[in-house]
Amino acid sequence: xxxxxxxxxxxxxxxxxxxxxxxxxxxxxxxxxxxxxxxxxxxxxxxxxxxxxxxxxxxxxxxxxxxxxxxxxxxxx
Amino acid sequence: xxxxxxxxxxxxxxxxxxxxxxxxxxxxxxxxxxxxxxxxxxxxxxxxxxxxxxxxxxxxxxxxxxxxxxxxxxxxxxxxxxxxxxxxxxxxxxxxxxxxxxxxxxxxxxxxxxxxxxxxxxxxxxxxxxxxxxxxxxxxxxxxxxxxxxxxxxxxxxxxxxxxxxxxxxxxxxxxxxxxxxxxxxxxxxxxxxxxxxxxxxxxxxxxxxxxxxxxxxxxxxxxxxxxxxxxxxxxxxxxxxxxxxxxxxxxxxxxxxxxxxxxxxxxxxxxxxxxxxxxxxxxxxxxxxxxxxxxxxxxxxxxxxxxxxxxxxxxxxxxxxxxxxxxxxxxxxxxxxxxxxxxxxxxxxxxxxxxxxxxxxxxxxxxxxxxxxxxxxxxxxxxxxxxxxxxxxxxxxxxxxxxxxxxxxxxxxxxxxxxxxxxxxxxxxxxxxxxxxxxxxxxxxxxxxxxxxxxxxxxxxxxxxxxxxxxxxxxxxxxxxxxxxxxxxxxxxxxxxxxxxxxxxxxxxxxxxxxxxxxxxxxxxxxxxxxxxxxxxxxxxxxxxxxxxxxxxxxxxxxxxxxxxxxxxxxxxxxxxxxxxxxxxxx
Numbered sequence: 001x002x003x004x005x006x007x008x009x010x011x012x013x014x015x016x017x018x019x020x021x022x023x024x025x026x027x028x029x030x031x032x033x034x035x036x037x038x039x040x041x042x043x044x045x046x047x048x049x050x051x052x053x054x055x056x057x058x059x060x061x062x063x064x065x066x067x068x069x070x071x072x073x074x075x076x077x
Numbered sequence: 078x079x080x081x082x083x084x085x086x087x088x089x090x091x092x093x094x095x096x097x098x099x100x101x102x103x104x105x106x107x108x109x110x111x112x113x114x115x116x117x118x119x120x121x122x123x124x125x126x127x128x129x130x131x132x133x134x135x136x137x138x139x140x141x142x143x144x145x146x147x148x149x150x151x152x153x154x155x156x157x158x159x160x161x162x163x164x165x166x167x168x169x170x171x172x173x174x175x176x177x178x179x180x181x182x183x184x185x186x187x188x189x190x191x192x193x194x195x196x197x198x199x200x201x202x203x204x205x206x207x208x209x210x211x212x213x214x215x216x217x218x219x220x221x222x223x224x225x226x227x228x229x230x231x232x233x234x235x236x237x238x239x240x241x242x243x244x245x246x247x248x249x250x251x252x253x254x255x256x257x258x259x260x261x262x263x264x265x266x267x268x269x270x271x272x273x274x275x276x277x278x279x280x281x282x283x284x285x286x287x288x289x290x291x292x293x294x295x296x297x298x299x300x301x302x303x304x305x306x307x308x309x310x311x312x313x314x315x316x317x318x319x320x321x322x323x324x325x326x327x328x329x330x331x332x333x334x335x336x337x338x339x340x341x342x343x344x345x346x347x348x349x350x351x352x353x354x355x356x357x358x359x360x361x362x363x364x365x366x367x368x369x370x371x372x373x374x375x376x377x378x379x380x381x382x383x384x385x386x387x388x389x390x391x392x393x394x395x396x397x398x399x400x401x402x403x404x405x406x407x408x409x410x411x412x413x414x415x416x417x418x419x420x421x422x423x424x425x426x427x428x429x430x431x432x433x434x435x436x437x438x439x440x441x442x443x444x445x446x447x448x449x450x451x452x453x454x455x456x457x458x459x460x461x462x463x464x465x466x467x468x469x470x471x472x473x474x475x476x477x478x479x480x481x482x483x484x485x486x487x488x489x490x491x492x493x494x495x496x497x498x499x500x501x502x503x504x505x506x507x508x509x510x511x512x513x514x515x516x517x518x519x520x521x522x523x524x525x526x527x528x529x530x531x532x533x534x535x536x537x538x539x540x541x542x543x544x545x546x547x548x549x550x551x552x553x554x555x556x557x558x559x560x561x562x563x564x565x566x567x568x569x570x571x572x573x574x575x576x577x578x579x580x581x582x583x584x585x586x587x588x589x590x591x592x593x594x595x596x597x598x599x600x601x602x603x604x605x606x607x608x609x610x611x612x613x614x615x616x617x618x619x620x621x622x623x624x625x626x627x628x629x630x631x632x633x634x635x636x637x638x639x640x641x642x643x644x645x646x647x648x649x650x651x652x653x654x655x656x657x658x659x660x661x662x663x664x665x
Binding site: 002005006008009012013014015016017018019020021023048049050057058 | 120294585
């Protein structure tokens, strides 16, 4: 439980756009994420805000394919 | 009472630009510094600042600090304190070069000097023509600044307490501030951070409005702490708005959309700007457009089921123009408004962006409050910098690129004052009052034991609706009066918030309830201050008093939480070394 709550808090960002997009994603998918997906989410949340926003809004693509599946979930939320 | 206590020379609340700049100065002076931040410092809201830092370097064309000072005084609609504005504009080149030496990746000219771009309101020769004064790092100036300052702090051994939320100030019977009570978000542990100097750098609080560009973390924590400790809040009626944010989200739609031919419609499909500005129409200045939008909504011609937004139409431009000349707009609209602008209009509304008011401070970053006949007696041990502070360099209206400048100049100035204080005063650390932390523990206990209370989300939504409708970008007397009554009722409800989840670890519900306490203080202060100011000045725009009234209102508002009392204090119209700029009509 603690770990999930930590990840949820890490979705609080410095930019409103990310707050909104991540909030929509959390509302829709958070409860159903697998341990592996949570690990990838944790990794994505380590990105600086500007880079994460570029990824989420498709201005950039992730350098690693394995991030894509979860990223697409966020993009489509 | 048994709260764990840690002691420092200085504790800084907030890890954004102002907090980091101050921390760096203090750590380099070998003081023991703690920085408390709700989120990792490089994810502070400073990251969203794109424009740049204003400084009269004169790298691209002739410029000087006195012109910059004139622009800032004029921009402030003469409510800015001219001593503080002179101090800031003179220090600007120095803090920019310092930041460059810390490693800030500024854009450069081919000869290696810092490149500067023009920005609204910054002019040559006392308002003659635009000047290139903004120093930027592409469109990521805030981001680059945070990273540069954070790295420098790590090197200087600043101690970071990440994911800690400060809850209250500790003030003794003499009124001196001796530190803060804070909660670790991960564990729920409450601890006392005792320090000879406490610096608040908690940023803005535009989230009191339904439509705001601010990130979720901007909840006015420093303002709430100050108000609860009996210190007034200054000029809280002044918030800067942008005319077109996406309704329900707050993400901005650039003015370029109207430049390309997009226009605004009311619910009847009428292009109403033709009535308000027959020539410029939708390209009229920001305040004219915002005022027209607010008037349409107030008079019942807003769109949507609550009649509270305006439609921005651009489908007539065609998919080609929209995709090519307005990149990103279609995406933003689909994502945040659920509307494809190629087919349908975007719901928009005037959106709050920046708070000019805040914690009353002087240009040394000391918090000041009336005492014993002096309107600006220093509150010993308490300092403030950045958006949460009201120095006041922005007065009634801020110029673009002066906010990043403000946090660099006054973050540094506050730290220098703290260093002086600690070195010059041989006096030992004062003892904490016996009841230190009790008010905070009582607040937490109240929240945990509340039965049949109010949901934070409900009261919070009500607060934001009231602020947007009654105290928005254009203000009507009847709505203001009614708004004061409503916001007081909402504040009473806010005292009875209840949370379902009482767990200790990463309990975001508890954090949000505590943040909301701070937002409510800010909202009440803003509405009461706005209702009382019977003039229009800068961002405070009233339908019943459309003109600035220097004879009666060239003064700063001070709001006290206790009894919702207002006082006023004079504006510093005298600069430090130069002649004052006397109030004139503000024309651009």
